[in-house]
Amino acid sequence: MESSIMILVILALVGLGFGFILAVASKKLAVKTNPLIHIVEEILPKGQCGACGYAGCAAYAEAVVLNPEVSPSLCVPGKEPVAKSVAELTGKEPAKIEPRIAHVRCAGEKGKATLSFIYTGMQECTAANLVKGGPKGCKYGCMGFGTCVKACPFGALSIGENGLPVVNSKICTGCGACETACPKHVIQMLPLDAHIKVNCNSKDKGAVVRKLCTTACIGCGLCAKNCSYGAITIEGNLAIVDNKICEEKCSESTCLAKCPTGAIEARS
Structure with a gap:
């Protein structure tokens, strides 16, 4: 009995000793935070x-x-x-920050874009993309499983009734988290003052893309030809807008009238 008590006393003293040592070490080695x-x-x-x-x-x-x-x-x-x-x-000098907003470069909603197959796997864009590039016929388009919605830390995105992400312009901060999360690179950040937007991300040629989506850019170049300031070019069968030129020089948006599929439109 006495030996058991002695062992407990020794263990208690050892514990106190180690605790004291750790307390002193913690105080001595503590890193002061600014x-x-x-x-x-x-x-x-x-x-x-x-x-x-x-x-x-x-x-x-x-x-x-x-x-x-x-x-x-x-x-x-x-x-x-x-x-x-x-x-x-x-004590530093702030730089100018250009306000921006997320833009979904796809208008291939249900009924307008074809499907290659019925996908029944995990309802997540990255996972679906691993299966033959996703169920959509257009392998550049939004799959609509909402990975971008989950990635948005401010709750600025939701999936609309048409199966595509909808950006709440009042909440979106332009942080780019959704842009990073999208495996198709469908989402891009646009300047808040951008006049127009291209609702397509396809790099396929016109003859191919016509069969896959009725609202896709077919790379015809009519928007570029009708731009008075050279703000639009066709790269990889897709209309690309130089927003800086567009913002500084254009107030007419003549490019919109000639687009045969409505893939380019005014940003509201």
């Missing part, structure tokens, strides 16, 4: 979208406070108000 990092982090929108190039808001806050080379204007969702606040706290 309190400004937490202040900056509180200003950020907490979307953890990674648009700044860092693994979340905390990582960016630490980088912008401790590294003089890191710009205070990297938080795309926070836009200019956040950039200005971070700049004031860190």
